[in-house]
Amino acid sequence: MSESVKNWESSLKEGEKLLWTGRPTCTSVVDPANKPVVYGCFIIGIIWIILSFIIYLPIHAGVISFVIIDLVPFFMILLPILNARSVKKTYYAITDKRVLIDLAGQEYSMDIDENTEIKRNDNGTILIGAAIKTKPRKERHLLLFRGVMDMDKNILGVVLYTTDDPDGAYKALTDR
Numbered sequence: 734m735s736e737s738v739k740n741w742e743s744s745l746k747e748g749e750k751l752l753w754t755g756r757p758t759c760t761s762v763v764d765p766a767n768k769p770v771v772y773g774c775f776i777i778g779i780i781w782i783i784l785s786f787i788i789y790l791p792i793h794a795g796v797i798s799f800v801i802i803d804l805v806p807f808f809m810i811l812l813p814i815l816n817a818r819s820v821k822k823t824y825y826a827i828t829d830k831r832v833l834i835d836l837a838g839q840e841y842s843m844d845i846d847e848n849t850e851i852k853r854n855d856n857g858t859i860l861i862g863a864a865i866k867t868k869p870r871k872e873r874h875l876l877l878f879r880g881v882m883d884m885d886k887n888i889l890g891v892v893l894y895t896t897d898d899p900d901g902a903y904k905a906l907t908d909r
Contacts, residue, residue, distance in 0.1 A: 741833065745828060746831075749828045749829060753902055754824065754827075755896045755901070758897045759895035760820045762814055762817040767874075777809060782806050785803055818837070832893070832906075841888060841891075843861065843889075849861060850865050851907060854869065854872075856872075857895045859906065860872070862881065864880060
């Protein structure tokens, strides 16, 4: 039994059967789908910091106010790096009743049945439920922000982003 299977044993409900486990393969800071967002954050953050040195610092020489002004761009630059760390620590599982996602130690799941819509993209991403309408550049974002939810925080759709075994995941979802 692999480590990812062992991790799921305590998460299974009584009578639930584990059908498939996997992980994302595209865990770098920049991948083809999120390239515009990451580069945009980096560019805006760096321009903001440079402009704060040129415009703000000469007028307001206070270090505290300068640090506060530059916290926003610092986090804009840091966010894609933190997101990549979370994706690297992600595990997926499919049971006969649910899809489970462990995102850096925080689990969430979506109930599935024979009527649940499933779509497999060319990049190895599996879209489930309301996530099917997601554009490729938003897939990673949905993984990181726990899928598609309604107003009551019920999960309506999830993304198995760039799975290491998309054929196995798709088969587990469709052959239940």
